[in-house]
Amino acid sequence: MKLIEKSQYTVLKGNYAVAHGVRLARVEVISAYPITPQTTIAEKLADMTATGELKARFITVESEHSAISAVIASSLAGARSFTATASQGLALMHEMLHWATGARAPVVMVNVNRALAPSWNIWTEQTDSLAQRDTGWIQIYNESNQEVLDTTILAFKIAERVYLPTMVVLDAFILSHTSEPVEIYPQELVDEFLPPYEHPNAINFDDPRAIGAFARPEYYMEFRYNIQKAHEEALRVFKEETELFADMFGRKYDTVEEFMLDDADYVLVLAGSTATTAKYAVAQLRERGEKVGIMRIKLFRPFPVEDVRRVLSGRKKVAVIDRNVSFGHSGIFYMETRAAMYGAKDRPPIFGYVAGLGGRDVRPQDIIDIYEDMKRREEPENIIWKGVRV
Amino acid sequence: MAKKYDFKASELPISPMTLTTTLENPTGGWRSFKPVIKNKTAPCTATCPTKVLIPHFIDSLVKGDLDMAANLLHRNNPFPSITGRLCHAPCELPCNRGKYDEPISIKQLERFVGDYYLDKKGKPPRRETGKRVAIVGGGLAGMAAAYYLRSKGHEVVIYDRNPNLGGYLRYYVPEYRLPLAVLDAEVGALERMGVKFVLNTEVGKDIGFEELKEKYDAVILAHGSSAPANPDFPGVELLKSGWDLMKEVREGARPKVSGKVAVLGNGYTAFEVARVLRRLGADPFVIYPTAKIRIPFSDREIFTLAEEEGVKFFFAKVPLKAERRNGKVILTVAEWDGKDIVPATEREMEFEEVFLAYEGTADHGFLPDTIRTDGTLKADRRSGETPLEGVFVAGESVSGPSPVVNVIYSGRSVAAAVDAYLRGRTYTPESMPEVVGYERIVTDYFPKAPRVPEMRLSPTERIHSLTREEVLGYTQELAMKEAERCFNCGFCNACGNCYVFCPDYTIKWVHGRPKVDYEYCKGCGVCSEECPRGVIDMVKEREF
Numbered sequence: 050m051k052l053i054e055k056s057q058y059t060v061l062k063g064n065y066a067v068a069h070g071v072r073l074a075r076v077e078v079i080s081a082y083p084i085t086p087q088t089t090i091a092e093k094l095a096d097m098t099a100t101g102e103l104k105a106r107f108i109t110v111e112s113e114h115s116a117i118s119a120v121i122a123s124s125l126a127g128a129r130s131f132t133a134t135a136s137q138g139l140a141l142m143h144e145m146l147h148w149a150t151g152a153r154a155p156v157v158m159v160n161v162n163r164a165l166a167p168s169w170n171i172w173t174e175q176t177d178s179l180a181q182r183d184t185g186w187i188q189i190y191n192e193s194n195q196e197v198l199d200t201t202i203l204a205f206k207i208a209e210r211v212y213l214p215t216m217v218v219l220d221a222f223i224l225s226h227t228s229e230p231v232e233i234y235p236q237e238l239v240d241e242f243l244p245p246y247e248h249p250n251a252i253n254f255d256d257p258r259a260i261g262a263f264a265r266p267e268y269y270m271e272f273r274y275n276i277q278k279a280h281e282e283a284l285r286v287f288k289e290e291t292e293l294f295a296d297m298f299g300r301k302y303d304t305v306e307e308f309m310l311d312d313a314d315y316v317l318v319l320a321g322s323t324a325t326t327a328k329y330a331v332a333q334l335r336e337r338g339e340k341v342g343i344m345r346i347k348l349f350r351p352f353p354v355e356d357v358r359r360v361l362s363g364r365k366k367v368a369v370i371d372r373n374v375s376f377g378h379s380g381i382f383y384m385e386t387r388a389a390m391y392g393a394k395d396r397p398p399i400f401g402y403v404a405g406l407g408g409r410d411v412r413p414q415d416i417i418d419i420y421e422d423m424k425r426r427e428e429p430e431n432i433i434w435k436g437v438r439v
Numbered sequence: 440m441a442k443k444y445d446f447k448a449s450e451l452p453i454s455p456m457t458l459t460t461t462l463e464n465p466t467g468g469w470r471s472f473k474p475v476i477k478n479k480t481a482p483c484t485a486t487c488p489t490k491v492l493i494p495h496f497i498d499s500l501v502k503g504d505l506d507m508a509a510n511l512l513h514r515n516n517p518f519p520s521i522t523g524r525l526c527h528a529p530c531e532l533p534c535n536r537g538k539y540d541e542p543i544s545i546k547q548l549e550r551f552v553g554d555y556y557l558d559k560k561g562k563p564p565r566r567e568t569g570k571r572v573a574i575v576g577g578g579l580a581g582m583a584a585a586y587y588l589r590s591k592g593h594e595v596v597i598y599d600r601n602p603n604l605g606g607y608l609r610y611y612v613p614e615y616r617l618p619l620a621v622l623d624a625e626v627g628a629l630e631r632m633g634v635k636f637v638l639n640t641e642v643g644k645d646i647g648f649e650e651l652k653e654k655y656d657a658v659i660l661a662h663g664s665s666a667p668a669n670p671d672f673p674g675v676e677l678l679k680s681g682w683d684l685m686k687e688v689r690e691g692a693r694p695k696v697s698g699k700v701a702v703l704g705n706g707y708t709a710f711e712v713a714r715v716l717r718r719l720g721a722d723p724f725v726i727y728p729t730a731k732i733r734i735p736f737s738d739r740e741i742f743t744l745a746e747e748e749g750v751k752f753f754f755a756k757v758p759l760k761a762e763r764r765n766g767k768v769i770l771t772v773a774e775w776d777g778k779d780i781v782p783a784t785e786r787e788m789e790f791e792e793v794f795l796a797y798e799g800t801a802d803h804g805f806l807p808d809t810i811r812t813d814g815t816l817k818a819d820r821r822s823g824e825t826p827l828e829g830v831f832v833a834g835e836s837v838s839g840p841s842p843v844v845n846v847i848y849s850g851r852s853v854a855a856a857v858d859a860y861l862r863g864r865t866y867t868p869e870s871m872p873e874v875v876g877y878e879r880i881v882t883d884y885f886p887k888a889p890r891v892p893e894m895r896l897s898p899t900e901r902i903h904s905l906t907r908e909e910v911l912g913y914t915q916e917l918a919m920k921e922a923e924r925c926f927n928c929g930f931c932n933a934c935g936n937c938y939v940f941c942p943d944y945t946i947k948w949v950h951g952r953p954k955v956d957y958e959y960c961k962g963c964g965v966c967s968e969e970c971p972r973g974v975i976d977m978v979k980e981r982e983f
Contacts, residue, residue: 125454153453212453250454257460264455271448272455278448 070201172408523550578606580834583850643805879973
């Protein structure tokens with residue numbers, strides 16, 4: 050019997066899928082501070098650690114800043130390390146997110162997308178993670194609970210090959226607290242995929258060093274250059290590892306997911322669980338004979354410029370649907386997509402839509418409305434608010 | 440030689456890092472203030488007349504080391520089982536915890552540790568000095584002086600006119616306040632230490648003062664203040680002695696007294712005689728010279744106990760005349776304003792009996808004139824030194840009636856002076872480091888908790904017995920619970936907070952205690968801020 054046949058299907062909430070991914074990755078150090086809607090991840094992992102199901106140290110802390118600090122240190126000490134947060138918690142970590150990258154600590158963090166306050170709101174929105182765009186973290190967005198589990202395992206593999214911290218992102222409640230059938234793989238198979246973690250500069254008591262040293266202008270730029278190179282490498286590694294993952298586990302992921310795009314004139318671009326709704330709407334539109342498809346962005350950093358160009362070039366029109374906003378400009382995926390397409394051949398006009406902020410539902414009819422609005426419009430606009438009462 | 444910028448990006452390590460340890464960089468030079476770990480004085484110790492190391496012994500109690508707690512407690516108080524019952528506990532007034540919720544019940548903790556150790560104590564000194572000291576009077580002051588001098592290795596002989604040691608505590612203080620068994624155990628400890636007693640021997644009568652001076656290297660006069668000091672007014676000789684009553688009762692007699700009786704006095708003895716009368720079945724009234732609010736703090740506890748038991752009081756009154764008529768005593772009293780009798784306030788009161796219970800005074804009759812002025816001893820209050828070489832005075836014989844703890848301190852400090860004298864050294868009174876105020880306590884570390892009440896008899900239970908001890912104190916469980924409330928102000932109890940909080944790991948843990956590594960300490964002050972009990976000061980490195 051092949052190992053994969055020993056998998057077990059179970060019904061899991063997204064947060065528990067994360068916990069099982071972390072368990073299967075044999076994480077050694079966990080530190081997290083509770084925040085809705087992430088809390089049940091930390092709780093489940095604390096449980097697993099307490100029962101011995103997961104042989105790890107769970108470090109309790111007084112804030113997210115300390116949680117990330119703790120796992121950066123444990124990662125540099127040579128232990129596979131994990132943390133999880135959301136929204137305000139991620140914002141509090143900001144300083145240390147840069148630190149993790151600069152010190153090249155391949156920490157994996159799960160961020161449950163939640164809107165920032167005020168107004169206080171606990172529901173899903175992507176602005177919290179996208180606002181950390183320039184911290185140098187790899188960012189991977191997910192659509193389903195199975196994908197969350199798979200990506201958690203993948204994240205460790207990619208992070209530890211390029212020594213970059215990696216953020217796995219899922220939507221508040223729509224994924225985090227909603228149950229779906231999830232395949233949990235046998236430990237032996239995951240062990241085959243994910244070897245034990247090693248860091249070339251791991252702290253060694255016999256040869257003491259201080260990590261995070263001073264670098265004068267003569268060298269600072271070289272260290273930064275190396276981080277950029279690592280991101281470029283990460284794009285290749287992502288492709289390799291998702292291939293290998295597909296071979297071993299039977300699920301294929303890519304930097305972007307293409308849905309009904311073969312003959313599509315119109316493309317909707319989005320990320321996260323809204324894609325599921327959009328797929329349902331697009332299938333209906335297809336039945337009406339509309340030539341429309343979806344490009345779901347999975348990998349946000351490093352940004353898959355080539356894949357985006359390949360998919361979008363030559364289309365008639367493109368609409369980017371953002372569940373986030375960069376005030377004073379537009380949605381962030383829109384901005385990134387446009388930037389990637391600048392200078393590409395046969396570049397289509399790109400329309401920017403902002404929808405579903407603070408957890409407002411994005412329904413199939415909203416997707417259809419957006420599609421029809423885009424078709425009607427002649428000139429692209431940077432920010433078109435969907436469903437705002439003005 | 441390598442050029443300055445010739446490393447390529449690909450040649451750099453993944454993480455920016457030093458190639459040696461950070462120990463190469465002694466960051467102590469960045470400091471302008473340095474943390475100094477320095478034990479201070481807790482307000483309780485500062486207020487205690489004999490300076491009991493209160494936070495120290497309570498810490499050992501919390502840590503479950505009862506022998507160490509007893510050891511620390513006995514350093515400055517040889518008789519905690521006595522003070523644990525009779526002390527007026529001035530230490531509890533300034534307790535920093537009192538500003539937070541309620542003061543620590545120090546007296547009860549002292550009693551608990553004292554009683555725990557009562558039969559264990561009394562080890563002879565390791566070394567004998569060969570010096571000989573005579574102590575005149577085996578009351579509390581003499582016993583305290585004997586304890587400390589004997590532990591220093593001197594030969595100590597106590598002379599007492601009574602058949603046993605203890606003085607006032609043995610012959611007057613009632614059993615319900617201080618069980619004889621406790622006093623006997625303290626005396627037993629002195630005996631085990633090797634203190635010698637010459638009993639039933641009155642100095643000045645059975646042996647001369649000069650003879651003592653010749654036979655011993657030093658003499659301590661601790662003969663106390665037990666001579667009657669009754670005021671003089673017509674008919675005073677018709678009244679009964681409260682002192683005699685206390686003595687009879689202590690010895691087991693139960694004289695019949697009933698009806699309205701009066702007690703005339705000016706201090707502890709008056710309140711205690713009234714309480715004894717209450718237990719004998721009488722209805723006692725204390726005629727007291729000052730207003731109620733002027734009762735000194737040291738007598739407040741006994742006053743409250745008496746009041747609870749139904750003793751009544753006439754405040755700010757003095758007796759002018761006593762007569763006997765038809766088997767009753769008619770006492771004429773008048774208002775007293777503290778200096779003079781208030782005119783036209785005389786009135787007669789009728790009692791079944793009136794007892795005199797004034798505090799005693801010292802009788803120095805057996806001493807040469809050289810150390811007396813108008814009947815008062817000339818002596819230093821702390822060292823007890825007199826104009827006569829080798830002669831010292833301790834306790835109430837120089838201070839007059841005093842609370843037990845003051846008497847113990849006198850015995851202890853005079854013992855230190857005598858020890859210095861015998862060794863040919865100069866006596867220097869002990870000094871105390873600065874007192875830790877409430878503002879230095881980081882109360883966040885201490886959950887609020889009410890004071891643990893000690894076990895006591897109710898007033899109704901109390902007035903039915905002359906022998907049952909009225910305060911029962913703490914069990915070990917209660918004592919531990921109360922001890923845990925202590926802030927241990929100014930005393931490093933090795934809690935480890937500074938060690939945990941030092942961001943640069945420059946506080947080391949050496950032999951179970953924190954030690955600052957000044958090579959690397961940057962002087963950030965976190966340790967000082969986080970010390971819960973004000974032990975770590977930030978001190979300027981030098982003047983600007």
